[in-house]
Amino acid sequence: xxxxxxxxxxxxxxxxxxxxxxxxxxxxxxxxxxxxxxxxxxxxxxxxxxxxxxxxxxxxxxxxxxxxxxxxxxxxxxxxxxxxxxxxxxxxxxxxxxxxxxxxxxxxxxxxxxxxxxxxxxxxxxxxxxxxxxxxxxxxxxxxxxxxxxxxxxxxxxxxxxxxxxxxxxxxxxxxxxxxxxxxxxxxxxxxxxxxxxxxxxxxxxxxxxxxxxxxxxxxxxxxxxxxxxxxxxxxxxxxxxxxxxxxxxxxxxxxxxxxxxxxxxxxxxxxxxxxxxxxxxxxxxxxxxxxxxxx
Numbered sequence: 651x652x653x654x655x656x657x658x659x660x661x662x663x664x665x666x667x668x669x670x671x672x673x674x675x676x677x678x679x680x681x682x683x684x685x686x687x688x689x690x691x692x693x694x695x696x697x698x699x700x701x702x703x704x705x706x707x708x709x710x711x712x713x714x715x716x717x718x719x720x721x722x723x724x725x726x727x728x729x730x731x732x733x734x735x736x737x738x739x740x741x742x743x744x745x746x747x748x749x750x751x752x753x754x755x756x757x758x759x760x761x762x763x764x765x766x767x768x769x770x771x772x773x774x775x776x777x778x779x780x781x782x783x784x785x786x787x788x789x790x791x792x793x794x795x796x797x798x799x800x801x802x803x804x805x806x807x808x809x810x811x812x813x814x815x816x817x818x819x820x821x822x823x824x825x826x827x828x829x830x831x832x833x834x835x836x837x838x839x840x841x842x843x844x845x846x847x848x849x850x851x852x853x854x855x856x857x858x859x860x861x862x863x864x865x866x867x868x869x870x871x872x873x874x875x876x877x878x879x880x881x882x883x884x885x886x887x888x889x890x891x892x893x894x895x896x897x898x899x900x901x902x903x904x905x906x907x908x909x910x911x912x913x914x915x916x917x918x919x920x921x922x923x924x925x926x927x928x929x930x931x932x933x934x935x936x937x938x939x940x941x942x943x944x945x946x
Contacts, residue, residue: 670907862903906944
């Protein structure tokens with residue numbers, strides 16, 4: 651039976667990094683350079699402005715908001731009305747920062763584009779970084795193709811990473827010190843990339859392009875498909891078992907929230923290359939009800 655998809659908010663530039671935290675939904679409006687909070691009464695509040703473009707969001711052990719600031723490649727902490735630098739990653743990230751996730755110890759994993767695509771540089775393989783709670787930065791995985799959305803399993807033992815232009819979700823074991831080990835394919839949504847080719851040669855429009863992801867309580871992933879028109883529910887191994895359709899719009903990020911964690915929130919916008927989100931405000935926040943709840 652088709653689901654009812656509701657528009658929660660519209661007129662945004664480009665929403666990314668949605669998070670459900672303490673009963674409230676947060677998201678980044680990247681090109682408007684705001685972090686937003688979506689109140690229960692339907693109003694949208696600006697939490698803070700981020701001149702370097704906000705993307706991934708999380709919270710540290712003290713409950714303060716962490717933000718990946720894309721273009722200046724910094725992780726920021728919002729506390730007491732100000733933004734402080736947690737980690738400066740210009741020397742470590744070869745392209746703009748991407749999504750991130752905070753682990754149970756307060757450390758965070760963060761991806762990057764691999765190159766400056768907006769400046770005409772080719773897409774290149776890159777590495778995943780971890781910022782420890784004390785601010786130390788380390789490389790924890792190499793050779794990823796546009797590492798994007800991430801999720802951590804409930805036991806804290808596995809990190810899942812969407813490699814958008816490799817059509818896959820990769821899984822890594824998480825060691826007690828936060829380092830990663832044992833990379834494997836969690837789900838392949840298209841052909842495996844040829845390691846002898848440049849990554850951009852793998853891009854094909856007829857395969858899902860995974861962006862933001864979130865786990866549900868049955869161990870499936872909801873995957874934002876930037877190459878399609880909806881969000882996909884995917885099992886380990888890559889079988890697509892459900893889809894929420896968003897005709898005419900691509901979904902760029904997803905999160906499960908709401909009072910019983912059965913509301914799927916989707917950050918949507920026109921498909922890649924069909925509009926300019928830097929100047930056009932055609933992004934929106936959509937929602938629908940799903941059967942399996944998310945994780946607390």
